[in-house]
Amino acid sequence: MNSIGSDELSFLLESTGWTLLLTAISFLAGGLIGGVIAILRLSRNRAVATVAILYIQVLQSVPVLMVLFLSYYGLALAGLELPPLLAASVSLGLYVSAYLAEIWRGSIEAVPYQQWEASASLALSPAQQYAYVVLPQAIRISLPPTVGFLVQLVKNTSIVSVVGFVELARAGQLLNNALFQPFRIFGAVAVIYFLICFPLSRLSRYLEKVFHAGRRH
């Protein structure tokens, strides 16, 4: 029985790189889609808003694993055989878009209505109100939950092996199948995830404090 050496560790670290890459791509893709959904959600048009609400509610009420499978096999049915990284990114991107849409929608709505009144009274157009007054404040409000959600995303990358993508969790499984040292291997994997997620969680908490300190009357 081999023990864990630098080869194994570098395999894990290399896979960590894939985890981070996947996180970044799905976050960006999901963020773009989520932004659009958020705007649709806030639309005055009842039908449009309802579609957005349904999109968000459904994606938030089904397991990420199912989103992975459905988008993978859905794409296959459409004739698209995406490479694992892209397949995983698209699927996670959908999941991300629903959650970010909801977070950002909430952030925009959290900007006090007085800000809208004040900027309207200064004769700003709606677009100007958004660009110069509301969005800057909404972005600040959205930082803590968005960073917090990033932590969730990192953790959720652990299940994308079902679409054939090898990231950190899958690397751990493969190593364990070879070496049969689950405690040490999954322990190491857990430590790596922790080292990524814990600072992000802390950051989110810090941002929350800073934000609230600024808002207190």
Next chain:
Amino acid sequence: MPFQFQFAPVLAQWGMIFDGAILTVKLSAAAIVLGFAAAILLSAARSMGPRWLRLVVDVYVELLRNTPFLIQLFMVFFGLPELGVRLTAVQAAMLAMTLNLSAYSTEIVRAGIESIHHSQLEAGYSLALTSRQVFQHVVLVPAVAKVWPALSSQFVLMLLASSIVSFISVQELSGTAAVIESRSFRSFESYIVATAIYLALALLLKLVLFGIGRAAFPRVSGLARVQTKGESA
């Protein structure tokens, strides 16, 4: 090329699907009840116990909240046997789900506890209540009432996260869908059916939890709701 969905082969296995769904419900229900109970105990230990105990609880919570549920599952199922504890897949799933949910719930309850204004505590102490009595009657009940929406979200997330236990071949809903898929080769249909059932179960759970919230905490409208959104495992 027109899509041709064939649901028949999938739905023909409705017995298996039903069993899978039942197992999902059982696992989730048990994890919710035990996880929530554990969270109350951990919160009490954290609030009233000595400093070292608070540290232990905090470390426990941070460890479980900053690592993926899948890895925790693997640690329990594959790792514990190294320590001499051999669990079946279902037992390991149960344990991992409970531990994970207990950590998230503790964090949520803690937020609720910290939102209780200290003047409430002063009032309780000034009425000659002990620390334990203040915690139980003045802090805990209003705290849980305030965070019940966040707790409910977390419970629903655990229901959805239960799908991950299929990774250790537990025949709950996802595991069953995978088996049906491999037999019938109707991948999309299998998972659509499973997804629809998850959707229905999630909705049902939300309603049940909402009802429990109304029944147990009838006066929450008078209390500010603490807006801590639940997080996925």
Next chain:
Amino acid sequence: MPAVAIEDVHKSFGSVEVLKGISFSVDPSQTVAIIGRSGSGKSTLLRCINGLERFQSGRIEVAGHVVNQDPKRLRELRKDVGIVFQSYNLFPHLTVGQNIMLAPRLTKGVSKAEARALAERVLAQVGLSEKYDAYPDNLSGGQQQRVAIARSLAMQPKVMLFDEVTSALDPELTGEVLVVMERLAREGMTMLLVTHEMGFARSVAQVTVFMHQGRIWEYGPSRELFSAPRTDELRSFIKSDVK
């Protein structure tokens, strides 16, 4: 044997000394008002009496209990010393009746039936019998404060402390609270009140203490104190309060 005996109490918050040697006493059934500007230390002094604040030196004895930080002794003290806060601090998740019954049941082992009778009695005392099953957020500020008084009364205290209990109320609601307090005083309750209500202090409190910068600046029968203040500080304080 005074109901409250305060001897040379010093208290600091960090490096700032807020009580610089306070000494006075309150006789049984006496009502004493403590007045002064914010920052004079009056609320801090009150909170030292029931142990919510620690003091560094001096001695306080109230209702036969010596004030120290021993939790068991503090609890015994708090069964005999009631306090009403500026922000009422009612328990929002309990009805008025439940708010009142909670402490007697938990700390004195009172049975459910007895507690209910007790609650109804004190609620009648403050004129809110019909609100037994209401929740605090359905009541006005004045009503909530009266419930808070009833909640303390249910513990059958020997001494009652009032910490600016009308300061957070709209002017038209203070009257109903002051009426209750006046009745309590007349019925012989030993009361120590920190208050901004000069008129009330003058007419209901036998003795008034004027605090300034952490010391007792003037002390004596209320009528004398208000009609013939001896120091400039009290004079300007009274003038600034003319309504």
